[in-house]
Amino acid sequence: MAAEPLIKVExxxxxxxxxxxxxxxxxxxxxxxxxxxxxIFAGETxxxxxxxxxxxxxxxxxxxxxxxxxxxxxxxxxxxxxxxxEKRMRPYRRELQIVFQxxxxxxxxxxxxxxxxxxxxxxxxxxxxxxLPEKVTRLLADVGLPARFASRYPHELSGxxxxxxxxxRALACQPKFIVCDEAISALDVSVQAQIIxxxxxxxxxxxLTYLFIAHDLxxxxxxxxxxxxxxxxxxxxxxxxEQLFSNPLHPYTRALLSAVPEADPELEKTRQRQILVxxxxxxxxxxxxxxxxxxxxxxxxxxRAVVPEWREVETGHHVACHAVEMETAG
Amino acid sequence: xxxxxxxxxxxxxxxLTIEIETRRGPAIIVDGINLTVxxGETxxxxxxxxxxxxxxxxxxVRLLPNKIKVKGGTAEFxxxxxxxxxxxxxxxxxxxxxxxxFQDPMTSLNPVMRIGDQLCEPLIYxxxxxxxxxxxxxxxxxxxxxxxxPEQRITAYPHELSGxxxxxxxIAMGLACDPELLxxxxxxxxxxxxxxxxxVDLVKDLRKKLNMSVxxxxxxxxxxxxxxxxxxxxxAGTVVEDAPVGELFARPTHPYxxxxxxxxxxxxxxxxxxxxxxxxxxxxxxxxxxxxxFAPRCALAESICHERVPVLEPVAGHSGHxxxxxxxxxxxxxxx
Amino acid sequence: xxxxPVNLSSTVADDEPPVSLWRDAWHRLLRNKLAVAGLAVVxxxxxxxxxGPWLTPYDFLTQDLEARNQAPxxxxxxxxxxxxxDVFSRVVYGTRTAFVVAIxxxxxxxxxxxxxxxxxxxxxxxxxxxxxWFTDMTMSVPNLLLVVVxxxxxxxxxxxxxxARYQATLNPFYRETIWVDFLLVFGSMALISWPPYxxxxxxxxxxxxxRPYVTAARALGLTNRLILMRYIVPNAIGPLIVSVSAGLGxxxxxxxxxxxxxxxxxxxxxxxxxxxxxxxxVWQHYPHLLAAPAAVLGLxxxxxxxxxxxxxxxxxxxxxx
Ligand SMILES: Nc1ncnc2c1ncn2[C@@H]1O[C@H](COP(=O)(O)OP(=O)(O)OP(=O)(O)O)[C@@H](O)[C@H]1O
Ligand SMILES: Nc1ncnc2c1ncn2[C@@H]1O[C@H](COP(=O)(O)OP(=O)(O)O)[C@@H](O)[C@H]1O
Ligand code: SF4
Ligand code: SF4
Ligand SMILES: [Mg+2]
Ligand SMILES: [Mg+2]
Numbered sequence: 001m002a003a004e005p006l007i008k009v010e011x012x013x014x015x016x017x018x019x020x021x022x023x024x025x026x027x028x029x030x031x032x033x034x035x036x037x038x039x040i041f042a043g044e045t046x047x048x049x050x051x052x053x054x055x056x057x058x059x060x061x062x063x064x065x066x067x068x069x070x071x072x073x074x075x076x077x078x079x080x081x082x083x084x085x086e087k088r089m090r091p092y093r094r095e096l097q098i099v100f101q102x103x104x105x106x107x108x109x110x111x112x113x114x115x116x117x118x119x120x121x122x123x124x125x126x127x128x129x130x131x132l133p134e135k136v137t138r139l140l141a142d143v144g145l146p147a148r149f150a151s152r153y154p155h156e157l158s159g160x161x162x163x164x165x166x167x168x169r170a171l172a173c174q175p176k177f178i179v180c181d182e183a184i185s186a187l188d189v190s191v192q193a194q195i196i197x198x199x200x201x202x203x204x205x206x207x208l209t210y211l212f213i214a215h216d217l218x219x220x221x222x223x224x225x226x227x228x229x230x231x232x233x234x235x236x237x238x239x240x241x242e243q244l245f246s247n248p249l250h251p252y253t254r255a256l257l258s259a260v261p262e263a264d265p266e267l268e269k270t271r272q273r274q275i276l277v278x279x280x281x282x283x284x285x286x287x288x289x290x291x292x293x294x295x296x297x298x299x300x301x302x303x304r305a306v307v308p309e310w311r312e313v314e315t316g317h318h319v320a321c322h323a324v325e326m327e328t329a330g
Numbered sequence: 331x332x333x334x335x336x337x338x339x340x341x342x343x344x345x346l347t348i349e350i351e352t353r354r355g356p357a358i359i360v361d362g363i364n365l366t367v368x369x370g371e372t373x374x375x376x377x378x379x380x381x382x383x384x385x386x387x388x389x390x391v392r393l394l395p396n397k398i399k400v401k402g403g404t405a406e407f408x409x410x411x412x413x414x415x416x417x418x419x420x421x422x423x424x425x426x427x428x429x430x431x432f433q434d435p436m437t438s439l440n441p442v443m444r445i446g447d448q449l450c451e452p453l454i455y456x457x458x459x460x461x462x463x464x465x466x467x468x469x470x471x472x473x474x475x476x477x478x479x480p481e482q483r484i485t486a487y488p489h490e491l492s493g494x495x496x497x498x499x500x501i502a503m504g505l506a507c508d509p510e511l512l513x514x515x516x517x518x519x520x521x522x523x524x525x526x527x528x529x530v531d532l533v534k535d536l537r538k539k540l541n542m543s544v545x546x547x548x549x550x551x552x553x554x555x556x557x558x559x560x561x562x563x564x565x566a567g568t569v570v571e572d573a574p575v576g577e578l579f580a581r582p583t584h585p586y587x588x589x590x591x592x593x594x595x596x597x598x599x600x601x602x603x604x605x606x607x608x609x610x611x612x613x614x615x616x617x618x619x620x621x622x623x624f625a626p627r628c629a630l631a632e633s634i635c636h637e638r639v640p641v642l643e644p645v646a647g648h649s650g651h652x653x654x655x656x657x658x659x660x661x662x663x664x665x666x
Numbered sequence: 667x668x669x670x671p672v673n674l675s676s677t678v679a680d681d682e683p684p685v686s687l688w689r690d691a692w693h694r695l696l697r698n699k700l701a702v703a704g705l706a707v708v709x710x711x712x713x714x715x716x717x718g719p720w721l722t723p724y725d726f727l728t729q730d731l732e733a734r735n736q737a738p739x740x741x742x743x744x745x746x747x748x749x750x751x752d753v754f755s756r757v758v759y760g761t762r763t764a765f766v767v768a769i770x771x772x773x774x775x776x777x778x779x780x781x782x783x784x785x786x787x788x789x790x791x792x793x794x795x796x797x798x799w800f801t802d803m804t805m806s807v808p809n810l811l812l813v814v815v816x817x818x819x820x821x822x823x824x825x826x827x828x829x830a831r832y833q834a835t836l837n838p839f840y841r842e843t844i845w846v847d848f849l850l851v852f853g854s855m856a857l858i859s860w861p862p863y864x865x866x867x868x869x870x871x872x873x874x875x876x877r878p879y880v881t882a883a884r885a886l887g888l889t890n891r892l893i894l895m896r897y898i899v900p901n902a903i904g905p906l907i908v909s910v911s912a913g914l915g916x917x918x919x920x921x922x923x924x925x926x927x928x929x930x931x932x933x934x935x936x937x938x939x940x941x942x943x944x945x946x947x948v949w950q951h952y953p954h955l956l957a958a959p960a961a962v963l964g965l966x967x968x969x970x971x972x973x974x975x976x977x978x979x980x981x982x983x984x985x986x987x
Pocket of ligand 5: 053056057058181182
């Protein structure tokens with residue numbers, strides 16, 4: 001892991017203003033991402049986990065400047081990219097790519113696979129028209145698809161095959177960094193493993209860096225170097241995979257880990273689950289203080305009033321929780 | 331979990347075959363499924379998307395969509411064939427003796443009706459309850475499934491509830507008439523893990539309290555490990571393996587089951603090691619291969635697999651374990 | 667390091683040619699019997715509209731006072747009317763009127779609707795809200811009322827102005843009252859017909875703008891123009907085709923309704939609407955005068971609606987799943 005991060009995310013905030021009521025007469029703010037800080041190092045896989053709607057995708061989108069950040073910085077190659085307009089962003093776009101969850105809407109249904117994969121190559125002038133077919137064939141081979149797929153349309157492919165095409169499209173730009181937003185969540189169990197293997201192979205081959213957004217902790221544990229846990233728009237904990245899974249500090253991380261079922265009936269029989277009571281609060285009106293306090297089994301008075309600080313409690317292990325802070329301090 | 335007696339199953343599905351009308355002509359989607367559920371037993375039905383899990387269950391209460399028809403087989407529920415019942419008998423069963431929880435709570439709840447009224451409907455219809463009694467029972471049901479403040483919540487519309495709460499309302503509806511059998515079709519797939527854990531605990535708890543049988547449909551093998559007594563593994567519309575849960579995880583026998591289990595990342599895996607995976611994808615309906623439906627993806631396939639269809643046969647020496655695979659059966663015999 | 671190739675046993679077969687969504691839709695349309703019947707009728711009517719003058723045995727204005735109100739016969743397929751004009755010829759010419767009105771009105775309405783709707787959807791914000799307010803306003807005024815008001819208030823001044831121009835220039839063009847009819851009919855009908863197109867296109871653009879493939883295109887750094895032309899427009903066009911097909915039928919009914927009420931194309935220009943309205947007065951004695959134009963109008967609208975339904979099914983095959 002290099003000392004200098006590939007991408008530095010500083011105090012990233014993304015709020016959405018939405019209209020409510022039958023006539024859109026009331027405005028309200030969705031606190032989708034609030035004051036998030038982390039670094040991404042070249043060649044690593046950093047995962048973001050958390051319940052749906054906690055702001056994982058929004059973090060990924062804002063980081064790529066696909067949605068305008070409300071405030072904060074994302075430093076890439078010495079430039080704060082979230083402040084750039086579309087035109088000045090264009091040179092960076094090539095290096096920063098994204099793969100989406102839904103294999104059915106990730107490809108333009110009116111374009112052939114060859115056009116889908118070839119378009120970014122021509123647009124960024126990475127090859128001439130004459131070289132294009134060979135390039136496309138190579139990219140398809142990279143993701144395990146035969147060349148004849150170039151003349152196919154997306155609706156003729158299965159979900160796993162479409163996801164491979166989406167990965168080939170991202171690779172076409174020769175990127176350094178790919179956000180995988182739930183890239184395997186919609187796939188069948190047997191196909192998930194194929195795509196995970198593919199992502200791992202490509203990382204090795206091209207030295208890619210991944211921001212892997214997922215909610216399946218077993219998969220995250222398998223492929224990540226570091227893992228960040230989000231809750232209602234804030235990072236709760238960020239640590240290496242070993243630290244997080246063997247020594248989770250944040251009460252939410254602990255509950256999350258205990259809720260993941262293991263494919264082992266013997267283990268499941270004896271396992272102690274920590275069931276959280278209550279539902280995830282609305283991001284329209286997140287609780288004051290620590291956002292987890294409404295469901296936290298060890299919440300204190302302080303938690304209801306004061307936002308816990310994002311601290312590094314040991315090398316590479318960040319957490320935001322008053323209880324942890326008290327423990328490590330005293 | 332004690333293995334409940336299975337002398338006389340509550341639900342006994344035999345040779346259920348379902349066909350769909352496609353532009354290439356009729357295609358079989360569910361091909362001779364056999365499935366039994368004992369009294370008080372919880373059975374997990376596992377299979378990938380599109381393998382026919384939902385259609386099998388819908389056919390039991392004759393709620394198949396247009397163009398999809400049952401072509402053969404029987405489904406005895408408490409001694410009566412659900413597939414041949416008269417409409418009025420069937421109405422007594424639907425929502426009465428058999429409760430349903432659907433995959434998607436938002437589309438299965440009526441968006442313009444208060445949840446209390448939706449809960450009361452089956453009670454008034456099936457149980458001939460008065461409106462007031464039904465209302466009381468609805469509150470009780472909401473409390474049972476762990477919805478806080480049920481007295482107030484009963485007047486809420488579905489969109490005013492969170493996903494987890496809606497799913498619990500669905501379960502409450504499935505439970506409304508104290509069904510003997512609860513069929514839950516991926517009731518937690520749309521939910522987060524922490525909420526999923528709540529629902530799983532709830533169903534475990536209720537099952538004990540009410541002594542119901544449960545069929546839990548899912549594609550998540552890990553999820554059912556701690557929940558069910560027995561598992562039926564579906565592939566392309568057939569049951570390929572059927573075993574008590576401990577047995578299945580300890581001795582997976584069908585190549586597909588083994589592949590599925592092996593492709594789940596485990597605690598002990600090294601970081602970023604390659605996962606073992608099954609190549610290819612499940613066949614589309616209408617493109618089922620001749621012979622064993624798994625043959626095109628199967629590493630063990632032999633010439634017989636491409637010609638004949640293996641049937642579900644007991645695994646010698648392991649009671650209640652059945653598998654449909656030529657090679658596995660032969661290997662078992664050789665080992666014995 | 668190797669990348670495992672996919673085992674493709676179950677999806678795309680080698681021997682099948684690639685099929686684009688358009689081709690696929692066309693094949694699906696051809697398999698739909700009602701839609702094909704609708705299409706056939708539409709093509710036939712269009713042919714009649716274009717080549718009408720060469721098909722009819724009589725001129726639509728020629729009066730044969732000897733042969734008034736005749737029942738259908740070989741000489742007069744649909745009989746004759748109270749002025750001894752050949753009803754078949756008039757229906758044929760009426761087809762022309764119906765098509766001209768339907769096509770012109772729909773073209774204007776689609777042009778207005780698509781432009782406003784696409785811009786509203788793409789730019790959003792204040793512009794969107796103004797356009798939508800305007801759309802809702804137009805839709806909330808009862809159609810017939812609006813048309814009657816427009817006709818009543820504009821017809822006289824325009825006709826007077828034309829007459830004045832004629833007096834001044836002696837140009838016979840200004841004597842053709844048919845232009846006034848058409849202007850008013852086209853104008854007022856287009857005015858009430860564009861809002862559904864605007865809404866549809868706006869909704870399409872809004873939903874497509876948020877699809878992952880558009881976001882992916884933005885992530886690739888493609889320009890707005892490329893995204894609009896290659897990603898948004900081709901995907902928004904399907905539902906528009908469906909609604910235009912249905913819209914053509916609706917426009918024909920609308921034109922007939924207006925003619926019937928006397929605010930549409932005026933006699934002697936043949937239109938199904940004014941033929942129906944004439945026929946209605948005498949239908950007890952000469953039912954063919956009502957039956958012929960009414961049947962053709964009915965046939966046309968049913969054909970367009972079958973075709974529209976068929977297009978809808980063909981273009982949205984995977985409806986729910
Ligand atoms: N209404 C329908 N019209 C056409 N085909 C259908 C319909 N419903 C289901 N099918 C097809 O029948 C097959 C089995 O579907 P089913 O819904 O039972 O799958 P499932 O195992 O429940 O999958 P999932 O995990 O996605 O819920 C699939 O190939 C599906 O595409
Ligand atoms: N375009 C948008 N407008 C308004 N709210 C949004 C928008 N996109 C996301 N949100 C809201 O922001 C929150 C975070 O969303 P998201 O990042 O998609 O969550 P996740 O990926 O973790 O499931 C959610 O409450 C979501 O509803
Ligand atoms: S800050 Fe308080 S409420 Fe938040 S997680 Fe820590 S202990 Fe729980
Ligand atoms: S029968 Fe043959 S093809 Fe089918 S699972 Fe067994 S070994 Fe594989
Ligand atoms: Mg997301
Ligand atoms: Mg299903």
